[in-house]
Amino acid sequence: MNDQTLDDRQYSINDLDEIFCRNPGSHLNFRMAFLCNSYEDFISIIDDAVSLIIRDMEANPQHYAAMDEDAITNSIIVNLKYCGLDAHHDSMQGGHTDIMITGKKGYTWIAEAKIHKGYDWLFKGFQQLDTRYAAPAAGRDCAALVIYSDNMRVDQLLENWKNHLKDKRPEVELFPTDEDSLQFISTHNHIRNNRKITIRHFVASLYFNPKDK
Numbered sequence: 001m002n003d004q005t006l007d008d009r010q011y012s013i014n015d016l017d018e019i020f021c022r023n024p025g026s027h028l029n030f031r032m033a034f035l036c037n038s039y040e041d042f043i044s045i046i047d048d049a050v051s052l053i054i055r056d057m058e059a060n061p062q063h064y065a066a067m068d069e070d071a072i073t074n075s076i077i078v079n080l081k082y083c084g085l086d087a088h089h090d091s092m093q094g095g096h097t098d099i100m101i102t103g104k105k106g107y108t109w110i111a112e113a114k115i116h117k118g119y120d121w122l123f124k125g126f127q128q129l130d131t132r133y134a135a136p137a138a139g140r141d142c143a144a145l146v147i148y149s150d151n152m153r154v155d156q157l158l159e160n161w162k163n164h165l166k167d168k169r170p171e172v173e174l175f176p177t178d179e180d181s182l183q184f185i186s187t188h189n190h191i192r193n194n195r196k197i198t199i200r201h202f203v204a205s206l207y208f209n210p211k212d213k
Contacts, residue, residue, distance in 0.1 A: 013034060013035075016030060016034070017030065017035070024052050025052070025082060025083055028045060028048060028049050028052070028083040028084055028085075029083060029084035030084075031045050031084075032045055032083075032084040032085065032103075033084065036103065036104070039105075039107055039138070039139045039142075042103050042107045042109070043109060043142045045085070046085065046101055046109050047200060049079075049080055049083040049085060050076070050080075050111075050144065050146070050202055051183070051202070052083070053076055053079045053080065053083075054146075054202060054203075054204045056079070057072075057075075057076075057204050057206065058204060058205050058206065061150075061205070061206040061207060061208040062208045064148070064206045065150070065206070065208060068115075069098075069113055069114065069115050069148070070089075072113070072115075072148055072204075073089060073098050073099060073113045073146075074089055076099065076113075076146070077089050077099060080099075080101065085101050085103075086101060086102050086103065087099060087100070087101045088100050088101075088102075097110045097111070097112070097133050098111055098112050098113040098146075099111040099113065099144075099146070105139055106139055106140070107139045107140070108139065108140035109140075109142055109143065109144070110129065110133050110134065110143045110144075111129075111143060111144040111145065111146050112125040112126075112128050112129045112133070112143075112144075112145055112146070113125075113145075113146040113147075113148065114145070114146070114147055114148070115147075115148045115149075116147050116148065116149040116150075116151065116157060119160060119161055119164040120164075122145070122147060122161055122164070122165075123164060123165065123168055125145050126145055126165065126169075126199070129143050129145060129199060130188075130190070130191075130197070130199075131191070134190060134197055135192070136190045136192065136193065136195040136196075136197045137193075137195065141190075141195060141196065141197050141198065142197075142198045142199075142200070143197065143198070143199045143200075144199060144200045144201070144202060145199055145200075145201045145202070146202045146203075146204070147161070147201070147202065147203040147204065148204050148206055149203055149204065149205060149206060149207070150206050150207050150208070151205075151207060152207050154182065154203045154205040154207075155180070155181050155182065157203065158181060158182065158183075158184065158201070158203055159181070161201070162174055162184065165186065169188065171188055171189075172186045172187070172188045173186065173187050173188065174186050175187070177200070182203055182205075183200060183201060183202055183203070184200075184201050185198060185199070185200050185201070186198075186199045186201065187199075
């Protein structure tokens, strides 16, 4: 019979990864602490964290109906911190960014958040990211636009948003990221230094209109 206790066993990183992956939030903490060895790792962890938080928001959309953009964004930031990310609201970088996450080696990710009030309003958010907040360089050339929507069909919203963005900024390239078409990536060369900047477009479906009463 093995008389070792849990505390004196030896665990490899792979062992710990398998243990922590049973809880998504704990696994994100683990990945940030032990598996974040590059800017690509850093961005992958952030993308997974934001996706996880949005899915959790969508499970109870009724809680967000009366909230404004800042209130919803603050709830995301709180959850990002629980995922082990150094997230801040209203940080100064060319203006007041909605979300900024920083990491080792000066890694930086920024996001602009918008309640969907029309496609020109979303385009304003894109332009804020691109022309005001982004300062692309190694370790800081990825960002996000997070859209809060109470529309019935966010897949249609994103398709319309893609068309609007391409109409306004024809040089922007678009790439799908998931089977459900509920995210996409845009890339373009930044006006400051011609460095490629990558923006992931998230949408949170907060439509709530129950028909049981």
